[in-house]
Amino acid sequence: xxxxxxxxxxxxxxxxxxxxxxxxxxxxxxxxxxxxxxxxxxxxxxxxxxxxxxxxxxxxxxxxxxxxxxxxxxxxxxxxxxxxxxxxxxxxxxxxxxxxxxxxxxxxxxxxxxxxxxxxxxxxxxxxxxxxxxxxxxxxxxxxxxxxxxxxxxxxxxxxxxxxxxxxxxxxxxxxxxxxxxxxxxxxxxxxxxxxxxxxxxxxxxxxxxxxxxxxxxxxxxxxxxxxxxxxxxxxxxxxxxxxxxxxxxxxxxxxxxxxxxxxxxxxxxxxxxxxxxxxxxxxxxxxxxxxxxxxxxxxxxxxxxxxxxxxxxxxxxxxxxxxxxxxxxxxxxxxxxxxxxxxxxxxxxxxxxxxxxxxxxxxxxxxxxxxxxxxxxxxxxxxxxxxxxxxxxxxxxxxxxxxxxxxxxxxxxxxxxxxxxxxxxxxxxxxxxxxxxxxxxxxxxxxxxx
Amino acid sequence: xxxxxxxxxxxxxxxxxxxxxxxxxxxxxxxxxxxxxxxxxxxxxxxxxxxxxxxxxxxxxxxxxxxxxxxxxxxxxxxxxxxxxxxxxxxxxxxxxxxxxxxxxxxxxxxxxxxxxxxxxxxxxxxxxxxxxxxxxxxxxxxxxxxxxxxxxxxxxxxxxxxxxxxxxxxxxxxxxxxxxxxxxxxxxxxxxxxxxxxxxxxxxxxxxxxxxxxxxxxxxxxxxxxxxxxxxxxxxxxxxxxxxxxxxxxxxxxxxxxxxxxxxxxxxxxxxxxxxxxxxxxxxxxxxxxxxxxxxxxxxxxxxx
Numbered sequence: 001x002x003x004x005x006x007x008x009x010x011x012x013x014x015x016x017x018x019x020x021x022x023x024x025x026x027x028x029x030x031x032x033x034x035x036x037x038x039x040x041x042x043x044x045x046x047x048x049x050x051x052x053x054x055x056x057x058x059x060x061x062x063x064x065x066x067x068x069x070x071x072x073x074x075x076x077x078x079x080x081x082x083x084x085x086x087x088x089x090x091x092x093x094x095x096x097x098x099x100x101x102x103x104x105x106x107x108x109x110x111x112x113x114x115x116x117x118x119x120x121x122x123x124x125x126x127x128x129x130x131x132x133x134x135x136x137x138x139x140x141x142x143x144x145x146x147x148x149x150x151x152x153x154x155x156x157x158x159x160x161x162x163x164x165x166x167x168x169x170x171x172x173x174x175x176x177x178x179x180x181x182x183x184x185x186x187x188x189x190x191x192x193x194x195x196x197x198x199x200x201x202x203x204x205x206x207x208x209x210x211x212x213x214x215x216x217x218x219x220x221x222x223x224x225x226x227x228x229x230x231x232x233x234x235x236x237x238x239x240x241x242x243x244x245x246x247x248x249x250x251x252x253x254x255x256x257x258x259x260x261x262x263x264x265x266x267x268x269x270x271x272x273x274x275x276x277x278x279x280x281x282x283x284x285x286x287x288x289x290x291x292x293x294x295x296x297x298x299x300x301x302x303x304x305x306x307x308x309x310x311x312x313x314x315x316x317x318x319x320x321x322x323x324x325x326x327x328x329x330x331x332x333x334x335x336x337x338x339x340x341x342x343x344x345x346x347x348x349x350x351x352x353x354x355x356x357x358x359x360x361x362x363x364x365x366x367x368x369x370x371x372x373x374x375x376x377x378x379x380x381x382x383x384x385x386x387x388x389x390x391x392x393x394x395x396x397x398x399x400x401x402x403x404x405x406x407x408x409x410x411x412x413x414x415x416x417x418x419x420x421x422x423x424x425x426x427x428x429x430x431x432x433x434x435x436x437x438x439x440x441x442x443x444x445x446x447x448x449x450x451x
Numbered sequence: 452x453x454x455x456x457x458x459x460x461x462x463x464x465x466x467x468x469x470x471x472x473x474x475x476x477x478x479x480x481x482x483x484x485x486x487x488x489x490x491x492x493x494x495x496x497x498x499x500x501x502x503x504x505x506x507x508x509x510x511x512x513x514x515x516x517x518x519x520x521x522x523x524x525x526x527x528x529x530x531x532x533x534x535x536x537x538x539x540x541x542x543x544x545x546x547x548x549x550x551x552x553x554x555x556x557x558x559x560x561x562x563x564x565x566x567x568x569x570x571x572x573x574x575x576x577x578x579x580x581x582x583x584x585x586x587x588x589x590x591x592x593x594x595x596x597x598x599x600x601x602x603x604x605x606x607x608x609x610x611x612x613x614x615x616x617x618x619x620x621x622x623x624x625x626x627x628x629x630x631x632x633x634x635x636x637x638x639x640x641x642x643x644x645x646x647x648x649x650x651x652x653x654x655x656x657x658x659x660x661x662x663x664x665x666x667x668x669x670x671x672x673x674x675x676x677x678x679x680x681x682x683x684x685x686x687x688x689x690x691x692x693x694x695x696x697x698x699x700x701x702x703x704x705x706x707x708x709x710x711x712x713x714x715x716x717x718x719x720x721x722x723x724x725x726x727x728x729x730x731x732x733x734x735x736x737x738x739x740x741x742x743x744x745x746x747x748x749x750x751x752x753x754x755x756x757x
Contacts (some may be wrong), residue, residue, distance in 0.1 A: 156520065170680060200683050201724070259520065271644035295519045309682035310746065347641030349569065349591040349615040 043425025044355040044388030046292040049143050049300040050285075050338060051176075053166045054308050054317030055118060055381075057364035057374055059403055060089045060326050062104045062382040068402045072366040074374075075323045083393040091331040094339025100393040101342055101351065101386045103450040107397025107406040110362070110378045110413055115168050115308060115317070118361030118378060120175035125414035125443055134174035136182070136435065142359075142417055143298040144178040144185045145442055149426045150297035156259050159185070159298040160291055162284045163192035164202040164306035176300070180434035187300055192287055194265050195280030199329065200313010202306035262294035263287070275340045282337040289344055292354055303334055311373075316360065320371035342386060355388025355423045359416070366404045380406045383416055388423045390450050414445030422447040488514075493535040500529045507540060513562070517543040527553030534559055543567040545591070551577030563587055569615065570594040575601040582607055593617040593641065599625025606632045617641025660687055660750035668740040668754075672730055675741035677705040681725030685748050688719045692756045694733055701728040701741070713753075 059065055064078035064087055078087035081099030088096045095102070112118045112127065120128035124139035140148070147159035166173045178185030261267060265283060268290070276282035281303055288299040304315040311319045314333075318325050338358070345351040363381025364374030380399045386392060397409035418428040421443055428443035488494040494504045494514075501522030507513040516539050518525045525533075525547040533542070534556035542560065545567045554577040557563070563584050568577075574596035581587070587608050592601070598620035605611060606629065614636055616626070626638045664686065669675070678701050690696055690713040698719060699707040707730060713719050723729070727744045731753050742751045 169682075269644065271647060274649075275642070275644070275647050307682075312682045312684060312746070343642060347615070347617040347639055348593060349567070349589070349613070349639065352589075352613070 044423050045297070045353040047143070047146055047298050047355045047357065047388065047420065047424060048288050048292060048341070049298070050356065050358045051123070051166075051300060051302050052316045052334070052358070052360040053119070053302050053304050053306070054115065054311075054315040055361040055364060055376055056316040056330075056334075057318065057322065057326065058106070058380070058382040058399065059364065059366075059374070060322075060331065061092060062088055062384055063106045063363075063399055063403060064089050065399075065401070065403045068366070071368060072402050074368065076327070086393070086395055089331070091327055092335040092339075094335045095342075098339055098342045098386070098392075101346070102392055103385045103390045104382060104395045105384070105397055105411065105416060105448065105450075106382045106395055106399050107380060107408065107410050108383050108413060108416060109380045109406055109410055112362070112378055113376050115361055115376075116171075116173050116175070118376070119166060119173050122359050122361055122413050123175040124179070125412075125417040125445060128174065134172050134177060136180055138174045138177065138179035140179040140181045140185060141176045141187070141300075142357075142420060143176075143187050143300045144181055146298045146420070146424055146426065147187070148181055148185055148432075149424070149430075152295055152297055156291075156294060156296045157188040158296070159187035159300070160296050161187040161189050161300040162287060162302065163190070163280060164302060165189060166302060167201075167203055167307040169309060170203070170307065181432075182435070187298070190263070190287075192280050192284040193263065195283035196278060197280050198305040198314040200305035200307065200315060201309040259291070259294050259296070262290040262296075265290070272344065275343070277333065277336040277340070279333045279337070281333040282340065285337040285341040286344075289341060289348075289350070293348075293350065303337070304330070318364065319369065319373040319375060322364070322368070322373040324372070345387060351387040353388065355390065355420065356386045357416075357420055358384040359413075363403075366402050377404075379404060380410075385416075385419065385423075385450060390423060394450065396448055396450060411448060412445055414443055415448055416445070418443045418445035418447040419450055423451070493532070496532045497536060500525055500532060502533065504536065512538055513540040514538045515541040517541075518545070518547050519543070523547055525549060527556070530554075530556045536560075537562070539563060540586075541565040544571060546570040549573065551580075554578070554580040557581065558583055560584065561586065564610075565589040567591045568595060572596065574598075575604070579604050581605070584608065585610065587611050589613045591615040592619060593639075595619055597621060599628070602626065602629040605629060609633070611636050613637055613639070615639045615641075659748070661747040662745065662749045664742040664744065664749045664751040666740050666742065666752065666754055670738055672707065672732075672738045675701050675728050675730045675738075676743075677701050678703055678724070678728050679726040681727065681744070682746060683722065683724050684744065684746060686721045686723050686729065686742065686744055687750050688713055688721060688729075688731075689750060689752045690715060690717050690719075692731075692739065692753045694756060696739065696753055697732045697734065697736065699730040699732065701730055 059074055060076055064076070065073045066078045077090045079090045079093060079096055081088050081096040083099040086099050086104070088099065110121050112121050117128045120126070123141040126139045143159045143161065150158055152158045161176065166176055265273065265286060268286060273283065273286060276286040284301050288301050291299050305313040308315050308317045311317045314329050316330065342351065342356065345354050360381065360383070362376055362378035365377045369375055380403065397411060398407040399405065400407040421428040428445065428447060430442045431439050432442055433439050488504055488506065497504055497516060501518060501524065503517045503519065505515045507515050514536055516533060516536060523546055525544065527549055530549050530553040537559065539560055540562050542563060550572050551574055554573065558580055561584060564586050566587060566589065569591045573592070575598055578597055578601035582604050585608060588610050590611060593615045597616065599622055602621060602625045611633055612635060616638060617640060626640065630636055630638060688698060693715060695712055695714055697712050698710045700710055702708050710721065711719060723744050725744055725746045728741055729744065729751070730741045731739045733739060739756065
């Protein structure tokens with residue numbers, strides 16, 4: 001739902017060309033917001049997007065096929081979940097207990113067989129046009145777009161992503177940025193401060209790592225050091241006149257913010273930390289909860305290593321030794337961390353206002369290849385949603401008998417996005433203008449009936 | 452806990468970079484709230500206390516009031532000001548300094564549908580003040596001092612659907628009694644942290660090398676090319692040279708980085724990347740040879756020294 005205060009700010013913003021919004025656009029946005037106000041449902045306040053970079057197998061997660069031929073169904077068995085009639089893979093027993101909170105969509109499909117295209121369409125709802133390079137002409141990612149409609153509480157970023165950016169063999173992938181919304185909508189990248197790292201390659205990004213301040217002891221000396229650092233950092237920017245203002249805000253942030261508290265995982269009950277697991281995958285989910293609790297509207301968590309690096313390391317691109325990797329390293333961390341997140345959000349009374357979305361590039365092939373792996377398979381795969389008004393304990397759509405194509409209710413990543421926008425109280429048909437002033441509906445999909 | 456300090460710093464920088472962007476926006480927009488609420492003195496008073504006051508999106512008459520970052524010092528006196536906002540339907544007082552005595556101010560907020568009191572010092576006496584809030588659908592009391600007695604005070608809240616009592620003194624019997632009166636109510640008890648299963652680390656099988664790396668004998672370290680970036684893998688060095696050796700990584704900028712020594716007939720399992728170069732020297736840093744790492748998990752045998 002579009003907040004009136006926010007819209008006025010947007011008009012002001014557009015007057016200096018920052019967001020490219022026009023007054024008629026906003027009036028339309030408001031009008032359509034009013035039109036959909038018949039629904040009494042409360043919108044989700046926050047969204048956590050869990051992204052399985054590389055493409056998590058639907059067979060070995062939310063859509064096991066125990067009746068398929070052995071060369072397709074694979075080595076793992078299905079298990080019963082908390083919802084009669086819904087089965088998951090045996091290696092996600094924690095999520096199986098949360099099936100009553102999850103809506104599983106088993107009929108998502110698209111036509112992008114590569115990682116960059118798969119990530120792009122899964123995160124933006126659009127097909128990657130032109131080259132693979134990331135640019136300002138790209139569509140905004142789902143988290144970036146949500147943050148466009150959500151004013152953060154107090155001094156927190158509107159969208160955060162953890163714990164690293166997504167790469168393929170050293171190349172940054174398009175699709176997880178603010179795109180044509182502008183750099184101010186790029187989700188802020190924050191590393192997870194603790195936990196066993198994902199095996200493999202996770203590259204550091206950008207101009208970071210040269211502030212040497214201890215957050216725990218908020219001393220004036222450190223504050224001054226920060227200000228000095230800031231001056232150094234910003235002297236290449238043209239906006240000198242804004243320096244004082246943002247110095248003050250940054251210092252206030254450092255000294256008073258609840259976000260620095262949220263970031264300090266050592267403030268958490270050690271038993272809760274244990275519940276999420278000592279791996280970075282777990283501590284990242286915990287950090288996501290803490291950030292949402294502190295008022296960050298959107299948090300994106302990459303549930304694996306940052307660089308696919310030819311399929312080696314802890315990412316979901318399991319072209320070789322699929323079953324070994326899934327069983328030994330990928331699924332245990334994934335299951336423990338995500339099921340802990342759902343448990344934690346629920347018992348704190350946060351799940352009804354926090355939408356949790358599981359996304360991935362694509363599924364994996366029915367056929368197991370000669371290296372014991374499964375290859376890319378965008379023709380059908382599964383995503384899942386929980387909380388934020390989503391009705392749990394349901395499966396939407398189905399894959400066919402062998403998990404190769406949609407069997408019923410085929411849907412697209414854009415439809416999943418429309419569902420997310422609806423849960424967040426954002427009209428998927430809202431019109432925005434890109435930086436050249438071209439009008440776009442924020443989403444081309446149709447919301448799935450998951451509420 | 453590696454690089455904790457720099458990780459924190461990293462975060463700070465991210466925050467600061469954000470502010471560079473946001474300040475650009477804020478400076479061009481009106482810095483003060485521009486909604487109609489800004490003209491309401493009661494709203495202004497609550498905002499001064501650090502509270503966020505917003506119109507509920509679908510119903511501008513109703514208010515949502517939250518105390519998050521910056522509003523945690525709210526106390527009973529401040530709560531009096533909050534209670535002046537009669538149109539409040541959603542009130543979040545999580546983690547503030549309010550007490551039982553302060554909750555009496557909430558008696559007049561009879562439109563309240565959602566109330567967060569978690570992680571405050573509220574107890575049974577405070578919950579007694581909520582008995583008349585008959586519109587309540589959601590009540591969060593986790594991490595408070597309440598017991599079953601508090602549950603007994605809630606029996607008149609016929610619209611209550613969700614109640615959160617994790618980490619309180621509430622018992623199974625108390626919950627059962629309340630649910631008998633309010634059958635549509637879902638009570639969330641949370642998990643007992645003392646009974647959580649211990650974390651079982653994933654068993655890692657012994658590493659089995661797939662290939663042998665070729666030994667490139669040389670006495671000049673300049674023969675060993677600098678490493679290039681690649682994908683991660685492992686190398687198992689086996690020292691068959693008959694003497695202690697030192698293991699150096701040739702860095703991306705052509706520097707030698709000492710990683711360790713290997714005893715005679717000793718082994719060292721080394722995480723590395725493909726396209727990396729590892730130089731082996733004797734104890735006196737005299738080069739003996741090097742290995743070039745490939746993609747596959749490899750064994751690197753340092754042969755008998757001549």
